[in-house]
Amino acid sequence: MAESEPLDRFRAKVSRTVQFYLDKSTPRIAERWLALAALIVVYAVRVYLLRGFYIVTYGLGIYNLNLLIGFLTPQSDPGLEGPELPTKADDEFRPFARRLPEFKFWLSCSKSVLTGLLMTLFPVFDVPVFWPILLLYWVVLFMVTMKRQIKHMIKYRYLPFSWGKAQYTGKPAPKDSK
Structure with a gap:
């Protein structure tokens, strides 16, 4: 037992350090995605130079496609919930809640x-x-999956992206007649 204590302390320290940097990266959305894009470029160049690891790349593509579907899908699926009671305000604003949040994605x-x-x-x-x-199988799978997802988005009228809160300027100031 005593010999695992230093290993446990080291593991806890590494975990805290990683969590610290993840917490600091949370508000930096653009930088996080740029870092991921750079990581993907490094991976692609490595696979290209090695001329191999196509099964790994295919698995990576399928896994990330599955993550993308979770990212684009609402948390509560209106198609699976069954019939709902009618409401007077059909145009009521309901924020889009993702099944997979952006940071976890x-x-x-x-x-x-x-x-x-x-x-x-x-x-x-x-x-x-x-x-x-x-590659052909992945492209077909991507097209079929995205077609189904887009049809779902059109059917239930939701947009999985937000461009921030709407800005209202208010009423124009009255002109002085001097």
């Missing part, structure tokens, strides 16, 4: 790309496959 995508990058260090994950078939 970014964090999961970042972890998946880092895991994929780590997997490219081990040749056991470089399974030989004919990559154009995987």
